Amino acid sequence: MMDNHFLLDLQSKKGIDEGIKFLLGKNYTRVKEFLSQYLFEESEEFDVAFDLRYLEHNIEIDWESIDISNLWIKSYHFTTRNNKADVFSSLIYNLPHMVTADTTLKTFFKKHHIEFDLENHLVHIEGKTYNIHEHDDDSHNPMYWIDAKLYTDPEVWAFARTLDISNYNNEFPDTPEFIKNVADILKDAESFLNDWADTFGQPFVIEFKEHLSKIKIYDGYDGEFSDDDGDSCLVMKKRLLNLLLSLYLRNLRKCGFEVFKEFLPEEDISKIAHALCRLNEHQTGDFDMILTSLLKGNNVAVENIINVWDYKEFQERSRLDNCLF
Structure with missing residues (x-):
């Protein structure tokens, strides 16, 4: 040390x-x-x-x-998981890794017919293929945020300080931002979000340190x-x-x-x-x-x-x- x-x-x-x-x-x-x-x-x-x-x-x-x-620096990362023990079992990965590597998130997406091809900037959703970069520059467009989270700001994000996490996003603590963005493209967003809640619905805050x-x-x-x-x-x-x-x-x-x-x-x-x-x-x-x-x-x-x-x-x-x- x-x-x-x-x-x-x-x-x-x-x-x-x-x-x-x-x-x-x-x-x-x-x-x-x-x-x-x-x-x-x-x-x-x-x-x-x-x-x-x-x-x-x-x-x-x-x-x-x-x-x-x-x-x-001490920071705090919001997440939803199946149980607390899962948090300690692996690294906190950046989002591009989570949607392309062999992870529980990728498996969950495949269950709902969603697959990301980041090398070619594509996402396959319910039999349709979308170019992630092709969207209006409109913050109300879910693809705008999917693009931003995967390519512009793909890092692991956290809070060095927050007195109320729910002030950051109205979906907290029920749903992580990216999950809500994906749900907004689906025909049956309610079913997708309900399954997410049943599978990974327990909200946690991970306290970690980084140089x-x-x-x-x-x-x-x-x-x-x-x-x-x-x-x-x-x-x-x-x-x-x-x-x-x-x-x-x-x-x-x-x-x-x-x-x-x-x-x-x-x-x-x-x-x-x-x-x-x-x-x-x-x-x-x-x-x-x-x-x-x-x-x-x-x-x-x-x-x-x-x-x-x-x-x-x-x-x-x-x-x-x-x-x-």
Whole structure:
């Protein structure tokens, strides 16, 4: 195992706190002191958004001391299976593999007279052959989404953070997106979906880890740090710290008095109220959902699966871990 191994957890308040401490290292105490000033000083000079650019303008951060060479990201993959034990029996494969290799998904499709020929961009459905690429650019067209999931975004997708999975897709937790897309082309979608529910109808959330170098984080980054000497590692450090700061401040706003205990030994209602007013006025973006995807060609190894959650249990835990009681 390499030194300085760290598993970054963006899903819970505790994980966010630990992530900030890990990334900042010896910078942590100075940053925490400055954040305390920002929160409680009544001077108008602090009436601005607290983000990484603002922090760097006021505090010198030793970026060289921050080591992310062995940083891993925790993610959560939604699935439906026959039972929990099935999840631990094999890798989490990308979708093109699942529809073409010898898998239970391919077998299920064949049972319903569906077969994919990805090399020739074809899908055979109930005796008809469709070119997957030939469709209107209309998001209401199911073939549009089948094409996108197989060719444009074929990676293993997950959530680095989600407080309510059902907000991502109305079909969750009953039906994975791709299954619903295929069903929308069939003559008897109801029979197909009922059979899916009977065969693979138990919803689970797979918690897994992946090295930072093999996963992409969709954090809304718009290139604001790209001018930092073309150093991609430095840019990633700044992206991660900026994201963690946003999440940390989100928790201050949402969790209120409980979180402020680490700043104020004794509960001071007036100071906390002032801090909350400042945060609510200047901080935007809750990041209640952050997607991740493995880089193309990568699958989730069995040894990287941390846990398998029953869907309802995961939903309840997500709220508790983020002060949403």
